[in-house]
Amino acid sequence: MSLALLQALDRSDPLAAKRQAFHIPVGLVYLDGNSLGPLPVTVREHLEHVLLQQWGTDLIRSWNTHGWVDLPLRVGAKIARLIGAESDEVIAADSTSVNLFKVLLAALKLRPGRRVIVSDIDNFPTDLYIAQGIAELLGGYELRFVKKDQLEDALDEQTAVLMLTEVDYRTGYLYDMARLTQLAHQKGALTVWDLAHSAGALPVHLNRHGVDFAVGCGYKYLNGGPGAPAFVFVARRHQSVTTPFLSGWMGHKAPFAFVPEYLPAEDIRRLTVGTPSVLSMSALEAALEVFEGVDMEQVRQKSLQLTDLFIELMEPLAARYGLERVTPTDHARRGSQVSYRHPEGYAVMQALINQGVIGDFRAPDIMRFGFTPLYLRFTDVWEAVERLRQVLQKELWREPRFSQRAKVT
Amino acid sequence: MSLALLQALDRSDPLAAKRQAFHIPVGLVYLDGNSLGPLPVTVREHLEHVLLQQWGTDLIRSWNTHGWVDLPLRVGAKIARLIGAESDEVIAADSTSVNLFKVLLAALKLRPGRRVIVSDIDNFPTDLYIAQGIAELLGGYELRFVKKDQLEDALDEQTAVLMLTEVDYRTGYLYDMARLTQLAHQKGALTVWDLAHSAGALPVHLNRHGVDFAVGCGYKYLNGGPGAPAFVFVARRHQSVTTPFLSGWMGHKAPFAFVPEYLPAEDIRRLTVGTPSVLSMSALEAALEVFEGVDMEQVRQKSLQLTDLFIELMEPLAARYGLERVTPTDHARRGSQVSYRHPEGYAVMQALINQGVIGDFRAPDIMRFGFTPLYLRFTDVWEAVERLRQVLQKELWREPRFSQRAKVT
Numbered sequence: 001m002s003l004a005l006l007q008a009l010d011r012s013d014p015l016a017a018k019r020q021a022f023h024i025p026v027g028l029v030y031l032d033g034n035s036l037g038p039l040p041v042t043v044r045e046h047l048e049h050v051l052l053q054q055w056g057t058d059l060i061r062s063w064n065t066h067g068w069v070d071l072p073l074r075v076g077a078k079i080a081r082l083i084g085a086e087s088d089e090v091i092a093a094d095s096t097s098v099n100l101f102k103v104l105l106a107a108l109k110l111r112p113g114r115r116v117i118v119s120d121i122d123n124f125p126t127d128l129y130i131a132q133g134i135a136e137l138l139g140g141y142e143l144r145f146v147k148k149d150q151l152e153d154a155l156d157e158q159t160a161v162l163m164l165t166e167v168d169y170r171t172g173y174l175y176d177m178a179r180l181t182q183l184a185h186q187k188g189a190l191t192v193w194d195l196a197h198s199a200g201a202l203p204v205h206l207n208r209h210g211v212d213f214a215v216g217c218g219y220k221y222l223n224g225g226p227g228a229p230a231f232v233f234v235a236r237r238h239q240s241v242t243t244p245f246l247s248g249w250m251g252h253k254a255p256f257a258f259v260p261e262y263l264p265a266e267d268i269r270r271l272t273v274g275t276p277s278v279l280s281m282s283a284l285e286a287a288l289e290v291f292e293g294v295d296m297e298q299v300r301q302k303s304l305q306l307t308d309l310f311i312e313l314m315e316p317l318a319a320r321y322g323l324e325r326v327t328p329t330d331h332a333r334r335g336s337q338v339s340y341r342h343p344e345g346y347a348v349m350q351a352l353i354n355q356g357v358i359g360d361f362r363a364p365d366i367m368r369f370g371f372t373p374l375y376l377r378f379t380d381v382w383e384a385v386e387r388l389r390q391v392l393q394k395e396l397w398r399e400p401r402f403s404q405r406a407k408v409t
Numbered sequence: 410m411s412l413a414l415l416q417a418l419d420r421s422d423p424l425a426a427k428r429q430a431f432h433i434p435v436g437l438v439y440l441d442g443n444s445l446g447p448l449p450v451t452v453r454e455h456l457e458h459v460l461l462q463q464w465g466t467d468l469i470r471s472w473n474t475h476g477w478v479d480l481p482l483r484v485g486a487k488i489a490r491l492i493g494a495e496s497d498e499v500i501a502a503d504s505t506s507v508n509l510f511k512v513l514l515a516a517l518k519l520r521p522g523r524r525v526i527v528s529d530i531d532n533f534p535t536d537l538y539i540a541q542g543i544a545e546l547l548g549g550y551e552l553r554f555v556k557k558d559q560l561e562d563a564l565d566e567q568t569a570v571l572m573l574t575e576v577d578y579r580t581g582y583l584y585d586m587a588r589l590t591q592l593a594h595q596k597g598a599l600t601v602w603d604l605a606h607s608a609g610a611l612p613v614h615l616n617r618h619g620v621d622f623a624v625g626c627g628y629k630y631l632n633g634g635p636g637a638p639a640f641v642f643v644a645r646r647h648q649s650v651t652t653p654f655l656s657g658w659m660g661h662k663a664p665f666a667f668v669p670e671y672l673p674a675e676d677i678r679r680l681t682v683g684t685p686s687v688l689s690m691s692a693l694e695a696a697l698e699v700f701e702g703v704d705m706e707q708v709r710q711k712s713l714q715l716t717d718l719f720i721e722l723m724e725p726l727a728a729r730y731g732l733e734r735v736t737p738t739d740h741a742r743r744g745s746q747v748s749y750r751h752p753e754g755y756a757v758m759q760a761l762i763n764q765g766v767i768g769d770f771r772a773p774d775i776m777r778f779g780f781t782p783l784y785l786r787f788t789d790v791w792e793a794v795e796r797l798r799q800v801l802q803k804e805l806w807r808e809p810r811f812s813q814r815a816k817v818t
Contacts, residue, residue: 023461023465023466025465025466025468030468032468032469035469036464036468036469038464038465038468039460039461039464039465043460044460044461044465047456047460047688051448051452051453051456052432052448052453054635055445055447055448055634055635056432056434056447056448056453057432057434059434059439059441059445059447059767060441060444060445060767060769061762061767062635063815063816063817064815064816064817068635068636068817069816069817070816094503094504094507094683095503095657095682095683095684095686096683096684097655097657097658097659097682097683098503098507098655098657098682098683101655101657101682105546121669122669124658125658125661125664125667125668125669125671126657126658126683128669128670128671129656129657129658129661129671130655130656130657132656132670132671133653133654133655133656133671134654136652136654136656137514137546137654145669219684225464225687225688226463226464226471226477226684226687226688227477227683227684227685227686227687227688227689227690228686228688229686230683243545244542245542245543245545245546246506246507246510246539246542247538247539247541247542247545248504248506248507248510248535248538248539249506249533249534249535249538250506252534252538255534256772256816256817256818257772258534258771258772259534260530260531260534260537260554261537261541262534262537262538262541262542273504273506273507273510274503274504274505274506274507274535274636274639275504275505275628275635275636276636277504277636277637277638277686277689278634278635278636278689279456279634279635279636279637279688279689279692280636280686280687280688280689281636283688353470358468358469358470360469362667363665363666363667406472406473407472407473407478407479407665408472408473408477408478408665409665
C-alpha cells in the first residue's frame with residue numbers, strides 16, 4: 001500500500017466531490033464525525049437566511065410563510081430515506097434521550113403483561129439510563145442488561161422490549177438488526193433501535209427488518225450541528241396505538257384549536273411535544289441536503305474501504321505499541337469506526353489531536369476513529385496513521401499537558 | 410393624549426436606547442413579542458462565531474474550549490436573575506412542555522398520598538395536556554381543572570400540585586403568585602408555575618413567594634429565537650429529592666464516565682436529559698445579553714404605561730366597533746399584553762397585520778397585543794391604534810383573503 005496508490009483512489013472516488021460541501025479546516029484530519037459532524041457549507045447560508053429573513057424580518061408570520069410548522073415532518077422525511085423508512089414514519093424532535101423515553105414507554109404499554117427490558121450492558125449509557133428512569137417510574141420491571149453474546153439467550157416470553165443501538169459507540173460493533181429483531185418478535189417482544197451511530201453512516205433497513213421503533217441523533221453522521229435535534233421512527237402499523245405520554249401541544253390533533261382536552265395527532269406528529277427548535281432544526285434540514293442524490297450503498301462501500309485501510313496501516317503500529325483493536329474485521333459486524341484500547345489512550349489521543357488528527361477517547365481506555373465517506377479521503381487515512389506513528393515513536397503523549405483530563409473527553 | 414406628548418415620553422424613556430439592540434423591520438409595529446421575540450443584534454454576531462469558529466473550526470474541542478458543556482447552566486443563571494431565583498436553581502433545557510413533564514411528575518412523587526392536580530381550565534393547553542399524559546401514565550389521578558374564580562376553593566388536602574401559568578396567554582390576566590402559592594402550601598400541596606408570559610416581561614419573584622418548581626419559555630419575552638430552548642427552576646430545598654425520571658446522560662453525576670448505572674447530578678443539572686441544542690441555546694445566551702443592566706422594575710413600569718396607553722386609546726374604538734376588552738385594568742392583575750374579543754377577530758387581525766401592525770389571534774375570538782418595553786415606543790402604541798382604526802373604519806378586514814385561516818393562527 002503506497003501513498004501514490006491512495007492518491008489514485010482519491011482521484012477515482014465517486015464521492016470525492018462531496019468534500020467540497022463541508023467546511024473542513026485546512027490540514028486537519030477529522031476522524032470524529034461519529035461524535036460531531038463538521039459544518040456543511042449550506043448550513044451557514046441557510047441559517048443566515050433563517051436569522052435575517054425568517055426570524056428577523058418575517059417574524060411570527062414565518063410559521064406559515066416559511067413552513068416552520070412542518071419543519072419536523074420535512075426533516076423527518078429526509079432522514080427516512082437514509083434509514084429504510086417511509087417518509088411518514090419519521091419526525092425530527094427533541095433529543096435522542098427524550099425520544100427514547102417516548103418510544104420505550106409506549107412500547108412497554110403495548111406489552112402490558114411483560115416486565116422485562118433487554119439490552120446490552122455496553123449500550124450507550126443514556127439508553128440504559130432512560131430505561132432505568134422508566135423502570136423506577138413504573139415499578140415492577142426487570143432490566144436485563146447483558147453482554148452481547150448473551151443477548152439472544154436473554155430474550156424470552158417475559159421480554160416486553162429489546163432495546164439496542166445498532167452500532168456500539170465504543171467498539172464500532174455492528175449488530176445483526178435483522179436477526180435480533182426477528183428473534184425478539186418470535187418471543188412476542190417489540191424492538192427499539194437507536195441509530196445514533198448508523199444513520200447517515202451506513203444503509204439502515206428499518207422496514208425491511210420489521211423494526212417497531214427507532215430513535216437517532218442529528219449531530220453525528222447527519223452533520224446537523226452540536227446538539228442538533230434528534231429523530232424518532234414509529235412503524236406505520238404502530239402509530240395509532242403508540243400513546244404519547246409526553247403529550248405536548250405540538251403532538252395534538254389540532255394544536256391551534258387550543259382546546260383543553262388532549263387528542264393525539266393521528267400520524268407521526270403525535271411523537272412531538274413542544275415547539276420545535278427552529279434554528280437548530282433548520283441547520284439540520286440544510287445539512288441533510290448533502291445527502292441528496294447520495295447512494296447509501298456507495299457510502300457503505302467507501303466506509304469499509306476506509307476502515308479496512310486504516311486497520312491494515314495500523315497493524316504494525318498496533319503490534320509495536322500495544323494497541324488492541326476492539327473493532328471487528330468482519331464487514332458484516334463493523335460500523336463506520338475503528339477503535340483501539342491502550343492504557344494511556346487518553347494522553348495518546350490528546351497528543352494526536354495536537355498533531356491535527358482529531359479522534360476521541362471513551363472511558364476507560366478506548367481510542368475511537370470515525371470514518372465518514374462524504375468528506376474523508378484515502379490519503380487522510382494515511383496521514384492520520386503517519387501522525388499517530390510520530391506520537392507513538394517519539395512518545396509525544398508523555399508530555400504532562402496531554403494527560404490532564406478536560407471536562408468532556 | 411396627543412402624539413406630541415407621546416414623542417416627548419419616548420425622548421425621556423430611560424429604556425429607549427434598548428431598541429437599538431433589536432433588528433426591527435422599518436415601519437413595522439411589532440406587538441407579538443409575547444409569541445416570538447424579535448431578533449437581537451447580538452444573536453446574529455454570536456451565531457456567526459458559533460458556526461464558523463466553534464463548530465466549523467474548533468469542532469468537537471469546543472465542548473471544552475468554548476464551554477458548550479456549561480452552556481445550559483450559564484443560560485440558566487442569566488434567566489435566574491430575571492425571575493427571582495438563585496443562579497444554581499435554573500437551567501436551560503428542552504422545551505417548556507418537556508420541562509413541565511419533568512417537574513410535574515417529580516412533584517407528584519413528592520406527595521405520594523395525594524391524587525389531585527389543580528389547574529385553570531383556561532391554562533395554556535400544553536400545560537393541561539402534559540398533566541393529562543402524566544395522569545394517564547400513572548393512573549388514579551384527578552385533574553381538577555376549574556375556572557379562575559374557583560381555584561382557591563379547588564385546593565384541598567388531597568391536592569398534590571397546583572399548576573398555573575403566571576400570566577394567562579389569552580387574556581393577559583396576572584395571577585397572584587404570592588397568595589396562590591401560600592394557599593397551596595397551607596393545604597400541603599406543591600406549586601408548579603409556568604412563566605411563559607412573565608419571564609422577561611415583568612419582575613417574577615419565585616423565591617420570595619416560596620415557589621417550588623417553575624418552567625418557562627425562551628422565545629417570547631426572552632427573545633431567544635423561534636423554538637428557543639426553555640428553562641426549568643427547582644427550588645434549592647427540593648433539588649436533592651427531585652427524581653429525574655427523564656434520566657438522560659447529561660443529568661448524570663458524571664456524564665463522561667460512561668458507567669451503566671444512572672446516578673443523578675446533585676444539583677440542577679439533574680433536570681437535563683440529552684445533549685443540549687448548542688446553536689439554539691447559544692442564540693438564547695446572546696439574546697439574554699440584552700437584559701444585562703436592565704432593572705425589571707423599570708421594565709414593568711414602562712410595560713404598564715404602554716398597556717395603560719393602549720387601553721385608553723382603544724376605548725372609543727372598542728365602544729364603536731364592538732371590541733370587548735378581556736384584560737384587567739387593575740395593574741396588579743395585568744401582564745404585559747392587552748386582548749380584545751371580536752367575532753371577526755381573525756380577519757381583523759389579518760387585515761391589521763397587512764397594515765404593518767403585528768399582533769396575533771387565539772381561538773375562538775381573541776385578538777392579542779403584546780407590549781415589550783425593551784423595543785416598543787409610546788408612539789408605536791399610537792401608530793398601532795391609528796392603523797387599527799383604519800382597518801375598522803374602512804372595514805378592510807372584509808376582504809375575503811383575510812378570513813382564510815392559515816395553518817398557524
